[in-house]
Amino acid sequence: MRRVVVTASTRMELSELIPAASALPFSGVGHLPLWRAELAGQELFIAQTGMGKANAACAATLLCERLTPDLLVNTGCGGAFPGCGVGVGDIAVADAECFADEGVLTPDGWRGLDLIGIPLYEGRGERVFNRVPLPLEPARRALAHAAAEGFAAALGPFLTVSTCSGTSRRGEEMLRRFPGICENMEGAALAHVALIYGVACLEVRGISNMVEDRDMSRWDLKRAVGEVQRFLFSLLKCPDALFGS
Numbered sequence: 001m002r003r004v005v006v007t008a009s010t011r012m013e014l015s016e017l018i019p020a021a022s023a024l025p026f027s028g029v030g031h032l033p034l035w036r037a038e039l040a041g042q043e044l045f046i047a048q049t050g051m052g053k054a055n056a057a058c059a060a061t062l063l064c065e066r067l068t069p070d071l072l073v074n075t076g077c078g079g080a081f082p083g084c085g086v087g088v089g090d091i092a093v094a095d096a097e098c099f100a101d102e103g104v105l106t107p108d109g110w111r112g113l114d115l116i117g118i119p120l121y122e123g124r125g126e127r128v129f130n131r132v133p134l135p136l137e138p139a140r141r142a143l144a145h146a147a148a149e150g151f152a153a154a155l156g157p158f159l160t161v162s163t164c165s166g167t168s169r170r171g172e173e174m175l176r177r178f179p180g181i182c183e184n185m186e187g188a189a190l191a192h193v194a195l196i197y198g199v200a201c202l203e204v205r206g207i208s209n210m211v212e213d214r215d216m217s218r219w220d221l222k223r224a225v226g227e228v229q230r231f232l233f234s235l236l237k238c239p240d241a242l243f244g245s
């Protein structure tokens with residue numbers, strides 16, 4: 001039976017998926033709040049990682065060590081960069097993840113880890129500095145599934161940050177570092193651990209806000225996490241869409 005592990009940083013981002021999948025609490029994987037279900041002939045684990053890169057990397061390591069998943073799916077909400085093709089309530093699918101804060105601030109501006117010359121990951125013919133590649137086929141199948149099921153969605157690179165971009169100016173600065181459609185706080189860490197363990201990784205997020213001057217009245221966390229969980233549940237019920245036929 002194929003094993004799929006879904007992660008999100010907060011309980012709110014899993015609040016509809018857990019009951020929809022009839023998942024039950026499962027203990028024994030470190031400190032992690034975890035649920036287990038069987039869905040469409042697959043074993044599904046749903047884990048709450050906590051917010052940010054440190055929590056995400058710790059959780060992903062535990063999950064890869066203890067559960068040896070066939071696929072790691074990271075979900076939750078995220079901010080969309082204006083003009084990238086998605087808005088609040090839409091779905092963003094990652095084709096790569098970038099550690100967008102890791103680098104050097106030089107007198108001539110910010111530079112990525114290639115300036116230092118020491119990769120974050122080296123192996124299987126790859127040297128990864130800031131940009132962690134994600135397997136393209138699961139991402140393309142997820143995008144096609146979104147279109148088929150009537151969800152507005154876009155595919156593109158995601159940026160993972162420690163400091164959320166709460167101004168348009170900061171958002172523009174981040175896009176000068178790396179092209180991207182969606183900002184978040186965990187994805188690159190999960191993609192990085194999945195790469196180390198050789199586990200396929202997919203990231204799908206619901207857009208809760210635009211990356212712009214911070215105005216919480218324009219955010220819709222509830223709609224974002226609702227849409228992405230409905231989308232993800234529909235995807236998880238279709239092993240062909242998840243793994244290919």
Ligand SMILES: O=C(O)c1cccc(C(=O)CC[C@H]2O[C@@H](n3cnc4c(=O)[nH]cnc43)[C@H](O)[C@@H]2O)c1
Pocket residue numbers: 009010051052076077078079080161164165166183184185186208209210211214
């Ligand atoms: O209060 C704020 O200014 C604020 C800024 C960014 C995110 C939050 C949250 O409460 C959610 C954190 C959670 O959601 C992801 N997320 C959602 N939108 C963004 C964003 O624009 N930039 C970065 N991360 C975002 C993130 O992955 C966290 O897990 C509050």
